[in-house]
Amino acid sequence: MLKLNQAGFVQPPQIQPLSGSIQPHQLVAIVGPNGAGKSTLLQMLSGFRAPEQGDVDFQGRPLAAWSSAELATQRALVSQQSAPVFDWSVMDLVSLGHAVPREVMLTILHWLDIAHLQQRGVQRLSGGERQRVMIARALGQLVTAPVTPCASSMLALSGLLLLDEPTSALDLGQQQRLMRCLRQLSQAQPLAVVCVLHDLNLAARYADQVWLLDQGQCLAMGSPAEVLDVERLSQIYHADLEWSHHADAPLLALKT
């Protein structure tokens, strides 16, 4: 779906030449310390900033050759700055710019536990509620036409969903609900999901692939088990870390 061939930025904020690919049905977590270049990389993957070296191909053709209108139906980005400018109702905002029937959007709002907020003004929501509204809007962008209201249980999505720190404002339960939803969707649909995550345990639990960035360079790319090496992470994050084995699956913990 998305292929990077030695793609990078020479001008600050820099990204060292990077090669890799993202396939449908994958959930990719981009992790790394503050300032590592995660949001900058997401801008390159989304086509909002063209690489200054190398190439990025999307669905077999250069990302730069896609028109914004074409891209909008197959790639959706929720950046850290995504916030509604006007006080639309939740339903009006998530329905903006596409012809997805209301009943279908309602299904997406249910997935993200915000259906009860559909008539509320978006500027009067809590941070975590608003974050889920912006993700619902992005999912609506990727609904595959044609969809009829009665087919909402067979809702089809495809394309590339890029989310910058989608769990940053969510409580524990909502983090789990969102990550489960993204994982199930990427497994069931020809959808690739790329999330910038600070929580390495979420990356370990839910991602198929982890890309570890530091100082604009991708240091490792692979399965969570391959990439999330505790010694490497302790060094990169300048933190004292250990795996805690009390749970069913090991959790990364800060040493006291």
Ligand SMILES: Nc1ncnc2c1ncn2[C@@H]1O[C@H](COP(=O)(O)OP(=O)(O)OP(=O)(O)O)[C@@H](O)[C@H]1O
């Ligand atoms: N417009 C810019 N010009 C120059 N440097 C920039 C610009 N925007 C960001 N930077 C710098 O580039 C580096 C990477 O920024 P980026 O936002 O991609 O990091 P990040 O990994 O997403 O960080 P965080 O986890 O804190 O959100 C940072 O050091 C940042 O200060």
